[in-house]
Amino acid sequence: MAALIVILVLLVLVAFVLGQTIKIIPQARAGIVERFGKYRTTLNPGLNLVTPFVDRVRYKIDLREQVVSFPPQPVITEDNLVVSIDTVIYFQVTDPVAATYEIANYISAVEQLTMTTLRNIVGGMDLESTLTSREEINGGLSGVLDEATGRWGIRVGRVEIKGIDPPPSIKDSMEKQMRADRDKRAAILTAEGQRQSAILTAEGNKQSAILNAEGDRESTILRAQAERESAILKAQGEGQAITTVFQAIHDGQPDQSLLAYQYLQMMPKIAEGDANKLWVVPSEITKALEGLGSAVHQVAGIPQSTGGVKHRIDMGAEEPETPDTDAARAQANEAVREAIAAAEQSEQGAGGRRSAPSTPAPTDVPATPSPEEPDAT
Template identity: 80%
Template sequence: MLAKTVRIVPQARAGIVERFGKYKGTLPAGLNIVVPFIDKVRYLIDLREQVVSFPPQPVITEDNLVVSIDTVIYFQVTDPVTATYEIANYIQAVEQLTMTTLRNIVGGMDLEQTLTSRDEINTGLRGVLDEATGKWGIRVNRVEIKGIDPPPSIKDAMEKQMRADRDKRALILTAEGQRQSAILTAEGNKQSAILNAEGDRESLILRAQADREAAILRAQGEGQAIQTVFQAIHDGQPDQSLLAYQYLQMMPKIAEGSANKVWVIPSEITKAMEGLGSSIHEIAGIPRDATPRTRVDMGASEPQLPRGSDDAETRATNEAVQEAIAAAERAARPGRTARSIDPAATATEPDPLSGPADPPAGSTDATGPGAPAGQ
């Protein structure tokens, strides 16, 4: 009797008590006292949220294709008395209601829309189930579609379609990539050609300007060189003997070279020799007192020995040379007016360009033995 009087109801449960087969009350969680043999706990209802997974059900789409759809429903009992006395098996009722509602919703969609509109199907199912199960004391929280399986033939066709679509996209992307590459390559070649042309133009302009300036500078240099040489010649007051001497100095260069087999002597060589001879004999030579009006700076010359050097050997040599020159002049002085002079005397006659002039009669010879070295 004690066991039938005291009833313990677990947490999140509700006990339906009947008295003589009629609803008496609802027992909450915890310790409860009932009348033994009169009151009876008929049902123990779970008030927690429950999850029910339904097996796949065949559904026909708008384009007459059969697909298998399996769903999951999350619901909770809000009124234990209504869930007990308004419907015999609320889980089965929810399952059948879900299948019928799902057929109605999917029947208005084609296969492509069915596969891509899961959120729309879930929302439609939840609205219909929540409205229908409210009078049963049940609240539907969520409805989820686990999977949609089309027939194998449709799967194969969809795979082929998807593969073809992917191939088309790949070809389009490849063509667009090649077009962009060709465009960029052409633009790069264009810019490169433009830059090369501009570089060539600037290079030609700069090269032409440099050639022009070089030609101008070269012409100016040649003009200044000719002017300098011409001025130096006029300042030096040259005569025919000097020109003849320069002409004779250039004669050996004509014979230079291993390919010269025959050497033709110009006819002007005799005139040059005559002029040079006349300069030696002072008939048509350079005047003694001819000096250039302008002295050209020829740079540093070789160092000269100081006057009055104490070197005995050098002084003796200079005295011997001066004595030889004086003896040659005394020997050649009696025959200066005749062209048929003794060859030996002519050979010893000093050169007016290098030796001193004859002193006048009755004067003292400056190149005598008593002259200092380097005089």
């Protein structure tokens, strides 16, 4: 039983000795070994052997890059304004021995060094420059801290300004200034927009007036040309109508009987109207009636033939004379005789009511040649 206890004690002692001899260092760590309170060596990551009861791992230094955020610190600017600035520092231990024996607490030392350096940098800048020069402040802090912490075995990689908070009164003034500046820019942009709108509107009105004037001019020109062509065509039509009428008259070879018949047709129109109590028969009608009764007399003022050149116009194919045409001509002659007889009776019946116009007696003139006989002239 005693031997078993001794074996167990020896096993425990061996295990304790092995625990003091074998040291395991994690990755990205460094172990500082002291022998009787004095630095002996630095253990690398992995399995390490030390002298038990003589060597002791005093510190384990983290070799990774570390991030430390410092609380806001009051800083006075050049224009005597107090602002609160909080920073973030990225650093890494490069020499575990120096970080252990050159400085007691390197994190606190870095914080205090950051605050003092920040006060020095911001103290030479006004508030406006402080708010707009973060990169400059970061660069100044990084340079000063890296130089100061190099002998501590620390490398400062980056310094960032998290926030710069001016006093509430300054914030309110800045907001008012910013609002006024934005209102100013808005007013300028509005005025420029109105100016551009007025310019574009004026240009549009100018172009519209020019186009309207050009349209009115072209419309007037086209209207004048249309009226001119219309007048020309109308005059040409009237000329052709007159020529056609005169040609028809010449082709028909009217005699004194036809003209007298036309006079007789005008007599009822002369007597139209209820207010006509007295009407005068033109002397030409009497002469026309005398011409109807005599083939050797001619009505004064009615020529037998017209002079000048006859301009012929194609009137289309003439219709051949038929028995129907002869019958119609005879019927027309009979109507002419009846009209002449009625006119003579009317003239004799109205002898007491009117006086016949004094007209010269008809003179003997050559008779109108018949259509079958050629003109003697």
